[in-house]
Amino acid sequence: MTAAHPLLSVRDLTVTVEDGDTPRTLLDTVSLDLNRGEILGLVGESGSGKSLFCRSLVGLLPSRSLKRTGGAVLLDGQDIAGASAVELQAIRGARIGMIFQNPTSHLDPVMRIGDQITEGIRFHQGLGGVEARTAALEIMAQVGFTDPPRQFSNYAHEFSGGMRQRAMIAIALACNPEILIADEPTTALDVTIQAQILTLLLEIRKARGLSIILITHDLGVVAQTCDRIAVMRHGRLIEVGEKRRILSAPAEAYTQALIASHPSMPAEVAPGRSPQSEIVSPRPRALVEIDDLHVRFPVGGGLLSRRKTFSAVGGVSLQILPGETVGIVGESGSGKSTLARAMLGLTPLSEGHVTFDGHSLSLKRAETLKALHSQAAMVFQDPYNSLNPRLTIGETLAEVLRVHRKVPDAAINARVGELLDLVELDRSFAARKPRSLSGGQCQRAGIARALAVEPRLIVADECIAALDVTIQAQIVALFRKLVATMELTLVFIAHDLAVVRSLCQRVVVMHHGRIVEEGPSDRVFSAPSQAYTANLIAAIPDIDPDRPLSGAPLSSPLTKGQPA
Amino acid sequence: MSAAALKSRPATLVTGLAILGAFVLVALLAPLIAPYDPIYQDAAARLQPPSFAHPFGTDNFGRDILSRVLYGARIDLQIALIGVAFPLVIGTVIGAFAGFFGGLIDTALMRLIDIILAFPFLVLMLSIIAILGPGLTSFYIAMALVGWVSYARLIRAQILVLKNSDYAMAAVSLGFSRLRILFRHLLPNAVAGSLVFSMSDAVLVLLSGAAISYLGLGVQPPMAEWGVMVAEGQSFVTQAWWITLFPGLSIVVLAFGFSMIGDALGELMGVNE
Numbered sequence: 001m002t003a004a005h006p007l008l009s010v011r012d013l014t015v016t017v018e019d020g021d022t023p024r025t026l027l028d029t030v031s032l033d034l035n036r037g038e039i040l041g042l043v044g045e046s047g048s049g050k051s052l053f054c055r056s057l058v059g060l061l062p063s064r065s066l067k068r069t070g071g072a073v074l075l076d077g078q079d080i081a082g083a084s085a086v087e088l089q090a091i092r093g094a095r096i097g098m099i100f101q102n103p104t105s106h107l108d109p110v111m112r113i114g115d116q117i118t119e120g121i122r123f124h125q126g127l128g129g130v131e132a133r134t135a136a137l138e139i140m141a142q143v144g145f146t147d148p149p150r151q152f153s154n155y156a157h158e159f160s161g162g163m164r165q166r167a168m169i170a171i172a173l174a175c176n177p178e179i180l181i182a183d184e185p186t187t188a189l190d191v192t193i194q195a196q197i198l199t200l201l202l203e204i205r206k207a208r209g210l211s212i213i214l215i216t217h218d219l220g221v222v223a224q225t226c227d228r229i230a231v232m233r234h235g236r237l238i239e240v241g242e243k244r245r246i247l248s249a250p251a252e253a254y255t256q257a258l259i260a261s262h263p264s265m266p267a268e269v270a271p272g273r274s275p276q277s278e279i280v281s282p283r284p285r286a287l288v289e290i291d292d293l294h295v296r297f298p299v300g301g302g303l304l305s306r307r308k309t310f311s312a313v314g315g316v317s318l319q320i321l322p323g324e325t326v327g328i329v330g331e332s333g334s335g336k337s338t339l340a341r342a343m344l345g346l347t348p349l350s351e352g353h354v355t356f357d358g359h360s361l362s363l364k365r366a367e368t369l370k371a372l373h374s375q376a377a378m379v380f381q382d383p384y385n386s387l388n389p390r391l392t393i394g395e396t397l398a399e400v401l402r403v404h405r406k407v408p409d410a411a412i413n414a415r416v417g418e419l420l421d422l423v424e425l426d427r428s429f430a431a432r433k434p435r436s437l438s439g440g441q442c443q444r445a446g447i448a449r450a451l452a453v454e455p456r457l458i459v460a461d462e463c464i465a466a467l468d469v470t471i472q473a474q475i476v477a478l479f480r481k482l483v484a485t486m487e488l489t490l491v492f493i494a495h496d497l498a499v500v501r502s503l504c505q506r507v508v509v510m511h512h513g514r515i516v517e518e519g520p521s522d523r524v525f526s527a528p529s530q531a532y533t534a535n536l537i538a539a540i541p542d543i544d545p546d547r548p549l550s551g552a553p554l555s556s557p558l559t560k561g562q563p564a
Numbered sequence: 565m566s567a568a569a570l571k572s573r574p575a576t577l578v579t580g581l582a583i584l585g586a587f588v589l590v591a592l593l594a595p596l597i598a599p600y601d602p603i604y605q606d607a608a609a610r611l612q613p614p615s616f617a618h619p620f621g622t623d624n625f626g627r628d629i630l631s632r633v634l635y636g637a638r639i640d641l642q643i644a645l646i647g648v649a650f651p652l653v654i655g656t657v658i659g660a661f662a663g664f665f666g667g668l669i670d671t672a673l674m675r676l677i678d679i680i681l682a683f684p685f686l687v688l689m690l691s692i693i694a695i696l697g698p699g700l701t702s703f704y705i706a707m708a709l710v711g712w713v714s715y716a717r718l719i720r721a722q723i724l725v726l727k728n729s730d731y732a733m734a735a736v737s738l739g740f741s742r743l744r745i746l747f748r749h750l751l752p753n754a755v756a757g758s759l760v761f762s763m764s765d766a767v768l769v770l771l772s773g774a775a776i777s778y779l780g781l782g783v784q785p786p787m788a789e790w791g792v793m794v795a796e797g798q799s800f801v802t803q804a805w806w807i808t809l810f811p812g813l814s815i816v817v818l819a820f821g822f823s824m825i826g827d828a829l830g831e832l833m834g835v836n837e
Contacts, residue, residue: 344737373739386730390752399748400738446734453738 006033013071041226097172101184103164107156114152162193220541261473294351312338327504335513377450381462383442394430440471577828583821600628621806632788647769650708655715663723722754756833763826
């Protein structure tokens with residue numbers, strides 16, 4: 001790790017944007033070193049400039065109005081900050097490779113994976129067709145493709161998210177770079193896949209002596225993989241140092257806050273009534289009762305082939321008692337969102353029953369829907385997409401109040417104000433449109449809209465997945481407060497197990513459309529009875545670097561489902 | 565979005581609006597500012613080149629081209645406005661219902677659109693006008709009958725996407741009525757694209773209005789309309805270029821103004837992003 005001089009040395013890098021007349025500084029004199037074979041974690045919220053920093057290293061500024069106004073980038077002693085476009089092109093890929101957050105949009109959909117890998121090899125290493133193919137197959141095997149000769153001629157859409165990310169890494173490695181910049185490489189992936197990709201990066205580092213800059217907002221990821229950590233905020237590098245030093249004794253207040261908001265920190269006790277009561281004495285009536293629910297969607301099928309169906313939820317039975325906080329966890333594709341939608345009558349049921357407050361959705365649909373509309377509400381994943389962009393927050397809230405005749409027309413404005421108070425938004429937000437809000441503020445507005453119907457049940461579908469960690473912690477705290485102060489039943493769907501653990505009394509683990517395990521959060525997380533749950537929990541990157549990451553691929557659970 | 569785009573946006577919009585405004589002003593003030601009666605024939609001053617007395621020259625009947633161009637603005641703006649407004653409204657409503665309700669209505673309407681699109685645009689226009697008889701009213705009716713399909717397709721595609729957005733789902737889960745969801749939540753977000761398109765459509769309408777008049781099926785002589793004037797000047801183009809040039813230029817400049825506004829609207833509403 002100690003070389004004569006660092007492989008990459010950035011000195012006082014400054015980037016400004018020409019925004020109107022006054023230039024704004026986006027990167028403010030950032031100086032950073034990357035040693036040979038080192039993994040450097042670059043953490044910070046969105047907008048802190050961490051991605052911009054990495055892009056400016058290789059001269060890929062996202063807009064013409066952005067300019068590097070100062071500083072030097074020394075790659076192995078040679079300043080590449082002022083290099084010409086041609087010189088930079090030779091550096092990009094060949095010496096500095098990049099992988100991105102969303103492999104789907106960064107892979108060419110109409111080009112075979114193998115060809116995308118060979119392209120770089122041929123361009124940068126000048127190998128012929130056959131040699132390039134051999135080299136590509138070798139790299140594919142190295143990044144964990146199970147059958148490279150066959151997968152060589154597959155297209156991006158034929159792979160899962162995790163395999164696509166492996167393909168991206170293979171493309172980056174194809175040019176044999178010295179430095180790999182990984183921009184949020186695992187953010188779009190499930191925890192178990194994330195663990196595999198991180199393990200892969202560690203292996204590659206070891207095998208090739210690669211230096212890696214890992215951009216992430218998840219300190220758990222950093223703790224598990226990196227040697228050193230650099231913390232960025234508002235375009236400034238505020239703290240940099242050895243991983244253990246930063247995690248155990250952060251000097252800056254912001255770093256301390258960032259660490260404190262990590263959900264794998266010791267869980268707070270979930271709020272609400274004591275969880276034992278439901279086991280000892282069953283309540284007279286569940287608020288939501290799901291009985292052997294199946295939801296199937298038609299997929300594909302053409303003139304000659306028979307129409308097939310995909311079973312998103314296959315035989316789920318679940319009871320949710322009034323006032324309970326239930327977390328539903330599982331990987332993507334496990335059917336948790338479909339279950340949530342079915343619970344609210346938003347998707348047709350194929351089989352089985354959903355009963356809300358005694359009304360059965362399959363028997364008395366209209367009546368049940370009416371009850372659901374006025375007593376249940378949903379909070380969505382994408383905070384921007386869940387609010388009508390043309391309406392102000394106030395108009396959105398007022399409309400709900402007016403349609404449901406919750407308050408007389410004259411009192412609507414006052415009630416809108418109260419709702420904004422409840423979600424801790426300033427009342428002036430009533431006049432603003434979603435576009436001018438941050439993700440966290442939008443999500444609060446979305447929660448306010450859910451609260452406007454004065455619901456007994458709130459279903460939150462991955463509602464923090466799109467937010468930064470510190471904002472996530474705030475939204476979770478808001479939910480905790482709402483649950484504690486109002487007569488609210490909360491169904492909280494997430495793939496982030498640590499958040500569910502800290503918020504929910506009871507947790508339901510789903511896999512392939514079935515419930516794998518169910519029980520009080522404490523019990524499930526401390527002593528999971530199913531291997532699947534145990535693997536899922538082990539895959540969470542812990543902020544404690546001494547608790548190793550489990551990169552083992554998940555096997556299917558032995559028992560399918562468990563009676564509720 | 566770059567700062568350059570932010571800066572250039574008002575410039576495009578201002579230029580477009582200025583051009584359109586100038587034409588509207590000219591159309592309104594035509595009787596006041598036109599030096600001659602647009603249909604007055606002065607046999608003594610036939611085919612005169614541009615001069616002080618006739619800045620744009622005169623045509624083969626001795627009519628003042630400048631006055632005819634100024635009066636022509638009235639007809640051509642009317643063509644652009646009515647020729648766009650009816651298809652826009654009809655197409656938006658049909659497209660919105662087709663996209664939102666789907667099923668049989670959607671299938672039927674989409675097949676109808678396929679049929680209309682299967683005919684070349686001008687051929688269909690000419691056949692309808694031929695049935696109704698030449699004249700501007702027939703042109704407007706034909707335009708409404710044929711022109712709505714593009715708007716219907718645009719809106720339908722938008723609604724199909726927006727229907728699956730989370731805010732539509734939220735509205736459903738809150739028990740809002742279907743018409744409320746369609747008209748208050750989906751349609752306002754769907755129209756941006758068609759409004760932008762309507763500006764470039766105005767150019768097309770203007771040109772097809774001119775083409776139809778050129779073929780003698782739209783505006784009837786001696787009424788001043790740019791397309792008619794270009795048609796009339798055609799046989800004299802080697803001796804008297806000014807007869808076709810000035811009305812032709814007017815069409816080009818007005819069309820340019822419309823497309824500038826369309827571009828600016830597109831950026832303002834985030835359609836191109």
